[in-house]
Amino acid sequence: MDASQELLQFAYWLFLISLGTTLGITVGAIPGLTGAMLIALTLPLTYSMDASGAMMLLVAMYVGSVSGGLVTATLLRMPGTPASVMTTLDGYPLAKSGRPGRALGLGIMASFAGGMISCVFLVTLARPMADLSTKFGPFEFFSLVMMALVLIATVGGRSLSRALFSGLFGIFCAMPGVAEATGEVRLTFGFEELNGGLKLLPVLIGLFAVSQAITEILHLGETGERIEVRDERLFPPLTDWLLHGGNMLRSALIGTWIGILPGIGANIGSVAAYSTARSFSKTPELFGHGSEEGIVASESANNATVGGALIPLVAMGIPGSVIDAILLGALVLHGLQPGPLLFKNSPALVYTIMGTYAVANVVMLLFLLVAAKQLARLVDVPRALLIPVVLTFCIVGSYALGNRFFDVWVMLLFGLVGFGMERCRIPLAPFVIGFVLGPVAESNLSAGLMSSGGSWLPLVTRPLSLTFLILSVLMVAVPWFVQRQQTQSA
Amino acid sequence: MPRAVLHSILFAVIALLIGADVRSRMRDEGVEYPGRPIKLVVPFNPGGGSDTFARIIKAGIDKNHLLPQPLVIINRPGGSSTIGSRYVRDAKPDGYTLLMLHDALITAKYAGTIAYGPEVFEPVAGTGKIDLVVAVHEDSPYQTLDDLLDAAEARPGEIVYGVNLGAPAHFLALRLERARPGAKFRYTQAGDGTDRLQKLVGGHIEAATFSATEYLNFREKGLRGLAIFDKVRRASLPELPTAIEQGVDVVEVNMQYWWLPQGTPQDRIDYLADVLRRAMETETVRAKLEELQMEPLFLSGAELRANLVEREKAAASVGSQPRPDLPDFPLLIGGVLVVLLGAMTIDRASLERLPRAALSPQAIKRVAGLLSLSAAAVIALSCGVPFAWAASAFIFLAGLLLTIDRHRWLPLAETALLIAFGIQFLLTHVVVTDLP
Numbered sequence: 001m002d003a004s005q006e007l008l009q010f011a012y013w014l015f016l017i018s019l020g021t022t023l024g025i026t027v028g029a030i031p032g033l034t035g036a037m038l039i040a041l042t043l044p045l046t047y048s049m050d051a052s053g054a055m056m057l058l059v060a061m062y063v064g065s066v067s068g069g070l071v072t073a074t075l076l077r078m079p080g081t082p083a084s085v086m087t088t089l090d091g092y093p094l095a096k097s098g099r100p101g102r103a104l105g106l107g108i109m110a111s112f113a114g115g116m117i118s119c120v121f122l123v124t125l126a127r128p129m130a131d132l133s134t135k136f137g138p139f140e141f142f143s144l145v146m147m148a149l150v151l152i153a154t155v156g157g158r159s160l161s162r163a164l165f166s167g168l169f170g171i172f173c174a175m176p177g178v179a180e181a182t183g184e185v186r187l188t189f190g191f192e193e194l195n196g197g198l199k200l201l202p203v204l205i206g207l208f209a210v211s212q213a214i215t216e217i218l219h220l221g222e223t224g225e226r227i228e229v230r231d232e233r234l235f236p237p238l239t240d241w242l243l244h245g246g247n248m249l250r251s252a253l254i255g256t257w258i259g260i261l262p263g264i265g266a267n268i269g270s271v272a273a274y275s276t277a278r279s280f281s282k283t284p285e286l287f288g289h290g291s292e293e294g295i296v297a298s299e300s301a302n303n304a305t306v307g308g309a310l311i312p313l314v315a316m317g318i319p320g321s322v323i324d325a326i327l328l329g330a331l332v333l334h335g336l337q338p339g340p341l342l343f344k345n346s347p348a349l350v351y352t353i354m355g356t357y358a359v360a361n362v363v364m365l366l367f368l369l370v371a372a373k374q375l376a377r378l379v380d381v382p383r384a385l386l387i388p389v390v391l392t393f394c395i396v397g398s399y400a401l402g403n404r405f406f407d408v409w410v411m412l413l414f415g416l417v418g419f420g421m422e423r424c425r426i427p428l429a430p431f432v433i434g435f436v437l438g439p440v441a442e443s444n445l446s447a448g449l450m451s452s453g454g455s456w457l458p459l460v461t462r463p464l465s466l467t468f469l470i471l472s473v474l475m476v477a478v479p480w481f482v483q484r485q486q487t488q489s490a
Numbered sequence: 491m492p493r494a495v496l497h498s499i500l501f502a503v504i505a506l507l508i509g510a511d512v513r514s515r516m517r518d519e520g521v522e523y524p525g526r527p528i529k530l531v532v533p534f535n536p537g538g539g540s541d542t543f544a545r546i547i548k549a550g551i552d553k554n555h556l557l558p559q560p561l562v563i564i565n566r567p568g569g570s571s572t573i574g575s576r577y578v579r580d581a582k583p584d585g586y587t588l589l590m591l592h593d594a595l596i597t598a599k600y601a602g603t604i605a606y607g608p609e610v611f612e613p614v615a616g617t618g619k620i621d622l623v624v625a626v627h628e629d630s631p632y633q634t635l636d637d638l639l640d641a642a643e644a645r646p647g648e649i650v651y652g653v654n655l656g657a658p659a660h661f662l663a664l665r666l667e668r669a670r671p672g673a674k675f676r677y678t679q680a681g682d683g684t685d686r687l688q689k690l691v692g693g694h695i696e697a698a699t700f701s702a703t704e705y706l707n708f709r710e711k712g713l714r715g716l717a718i719f720d721k722v723r724r725a726s727l728p729e730l731p732t733a734i735e736q737g738v739d740v741v742e743v744n745m746q747y748w749w750l751p752q753g754t755p756q757d758r759i760d761y762l763a764d765v766l767r768r769a770m771e772t773e774t775v776r777a778k779l780e781e782l783q784m785e786p787l788f789l790s791g792a793e794l795r796a797n798l799v800e801r802e803k804a805a806a807s808v809g810s811q812p813r814p815d816l817p818d819f820p821l822l823i824g825g826v827l828v829v830l831l832g833a834m835t836i837d838r839a840s841l842e843r844l845p846r847a848a849l850s851p852q853a854i855k856r857v858a859g860l861l862s863l864s865a866a867a868v869i870a871l872s873c874g875v876p877f878a879w880a881a882s883a884f885i886f887l888a889g890l891l892l893t894i895d896r897h898r899w900l901p902l903a904e905t906a907l908l909i910a911f912g913i914q915f916l917l918t919h920v921v922v923t924d925l926p
Binding site: 136137161162164168175178187213217218220340341383384385399400404412442443447449454 | 527535562567572573576580604647648650676677678679680684688689691692693694695815816817819820823824826827830831833834836849850853856857860861864865867868871872877881884885888889892893902905906909910913917
């Protein structure tokens with residue numbers, strides 16, 4: 001490749017990352033549109049791109065969508081995405097008190113710092129983790145997946161039984177079609193189209209985009225009160241970086257760690273960092289009334305979860321959040337085998353993902369500094385228009401995947417299922433993780449049972465496998481026990 | 491900007507988009523096959539033997555411009571190659587979805603894992619010979635094929651042999667068992683070549699079948715080949731003895747076959763067979779196959795059919811296998827789900843009152859209306875209504891249904907047309923995907 005071609009290629013990559021980040025931020029800033037929706041709908045369109053281009057676009061969207069929510073959270077008290085709920089608590093009061101520029105600036109700074117700090121961990125931790133996981137056999141993978149499922153059920157939901165139900169329902173929905181282990185067809189009820197199973201994308205588009213669109217109907221006509229930003233300097237002075245440095249670092253660490261834990265997304269990360277920041281703060285009474293530390297903690301942590309969640313994705317093929325589950329689907333769609341061998345077979349792609357993550361954070365910083373003031377206007381886009389357009393994209397997206405109308409019907413059906421689950425307060429995230437990891441768990445358990453001659457013993461005799469199982473049991477038992485103690489003492 | 495100017499600009503853009511659509515429709519009518527990219531489905535992971543071979547052929551086609559349209563490789567692994575083959579079987583028989591799959595299509599049918607075989611496809615061509623290799627980990631005590639079979643005879647059903655159930659890797663091992671009465675392996679589902687490599691290196695399986703290409707790719711990673719199953723040794727693997735040399739009378743050679751869905755027009759089958767034949771003759775492919783020491787065999791037409799009949803006979807001789815003894819997972823999960831449903835009804839107390847929007851009668855009406863509109867749009871699309879028109883009608887009507895201010899139908903109509911034709915333009919000209 002000569003220099004001009006290389007330059008052109010470089011410009012194309014930069015274009016993809018910038019496009020992804022800005023689209024992600026825009027969608028993140030519009031209440032009712034989420035990053036998961038955007039990425040699920042974009043994935044089918046990347047069909048004709050090469051794998052690295054597609055991953056650049058999608059990872060950049062992921063970064064953007066987690067960041068964009070802070071604008072509407074700060075200026076309208078409407079979290080653009082669930083990840084920025086905690087930002088509304090302090091961002092809006094601070095903006096309301098006449099310092100909207102400062103509130104936005106702090107949020108943007110913290111987002112950038114959180115992203116870059118977790119990027120360091122992504123680059124340094126992914127490789128050792130991948131190496132470790134090559135030692136995993138089928139039984140270890142099975143117990144690891146079990147742990148992931150239990151983890152999301154206990155941490156993510158308010159009701160353990162509902163969260164577990166959601167996760168298992170996800171596993172169940174992944175069962176029709178050809179069983180990975182035996183090649184047999186099951187649970188298709190005579191539908192030939194079900195032989196390949198329910199596809200990830202129509203199910204996800206239904207659960208996240210369609211059900212969200214239906215929910216939005218209930219919010220027609222609601223608008224927030226917008227705070228105008230006058231000519232204020234957004235970029236915080238150097239003293240702020242020093243002042244909030246410790247908080248940023250701590251929150252980013254919490255965010256990264258929570259991101260690494262499979263199945264838990266950005267919202268939990270920002271909640272955890274927010275409450276930790278409050279307990280460390282010299283002025284905890286300000287939290288909830290425009291505390292700068294609160295904004296920094298929430299935004300730094302929710303961006304850090306993105307980098308954290310990418311670690312198990314590239315190292316083991318285990319998604320750390322709902323969006324990572326879609327990225328996992330993207331890898332498969334582009335012919336890459338997620339899992340420990342990804343580093344060996346396509347190292348370039350792994351580094352592309354890491355590089356994209358870093359560059360997207362920089363693009364996010366620049367774009368938000370320039371455009372944050374205008375982004376708040378996006379909320380004026382009428383929902384009556386937004387909903388049909390989103391639905392049109394849903395239909396296109398689920399059809400393009402396999403050229404079958406069957407998938408479109410599946411998508412609509414799961415839109416209803418998702419809406420119903422939300423109404424019954426059953427969380428959706430465990431469903432997705434179950435849907436993605438269920439087949440992994442099943443095929444590993446099957447392979448393990450076949451090689452052990454039907455014995456389940458290796459699950460507890462192999463040390464790593466036993467560790468994962470004990471951890472999973474503890475994760476269910478401890479919160480349950482604590483809850484019981486609390487109700488008894490109360 | 492005055493409203494009128496805004497509207498005229500909008501109209502101009504919409505007119506341009508509709509114009510582009512009509513023009514491309516007219517152009518499409520007279521287009522000759524192939525008029526768009528051809529998808530080549532490889533039902534295995536990238537990096538494996540089949541994938542490597544497919545990419546060699548693709549390189550030959552691309553470098554020598556044998557196809558006016560790109561050939562796009564799609565890996566659809568899983569289910570012992572049945573997921574990919576089902577995908578192509580169910581595809582439109584228009585010559586745009588091609589399957590490359592070796593003997594697995596035949597063996598899976600006779601193993602009883604799938605109910606169909608070559609008969610539901612149109613065979614296009616057979617290319618390149620695939621040699622099979624049995625390998626163990628380099629630290630393994632087994633130095634020769636005999637050692638392995640002796641162990642399998644001494645401890646029947648204990649040597650863990652990684653296969654893709656129902657695939658040629660499995661059939662080869664079954665033929666080994668027949669050649670040595672009393673020998674019995676314990677088969678485990680180990681996925682395709684790359685997965686088997688990982689499991690062998692990780693010590694989770696003791697022996698596995700690889701294709702010779704895979705063995706060449708992987709051997710530095712800790713494999714020891716025990717035998718190759720051709721009649722003679724391979725020049726590229728001179729150190730690897732044949733099974734016959736070691737006194738095990740098993741010869742098993744596979745081929746990569748190319749398939750189209752049943753009902754594909756004959757001229758398209760012939761067209762692709764010709765492209766493949768010319769690809770096999772190119773310097774690009776020849777050099778690469780030379781490097782891998784693969785015979786550039788090519789079969790099509792009657793020769794191909796005869797070869798397939800013979801391969802089916804060989805597969806039928808091994809007979810079907812009992813399904814592995816596994817718990818009934820769907821039943822298990824279903825049972826736990828029912829238990830959890832019970833738990834959920836008891837668990838009400840722990841639920842906090844989460845805010846949720848009220849379901850007003852008007853909202854219910856809107857939700858129902860929107861869903862019926864979506865269903866109507868999908869039905870219209872599956873009946874062949876052009877995408878852009880169906881989408882504009884859908885956006886317009888749904889917008890009318892949801893909008894509170896009913897006097898704004900003109901901007902709504904404009905936006906609907908703009909977005910519908912915009913999506914169509916974007917997806918047919920900028921990124922190439924299939925529209926309903």
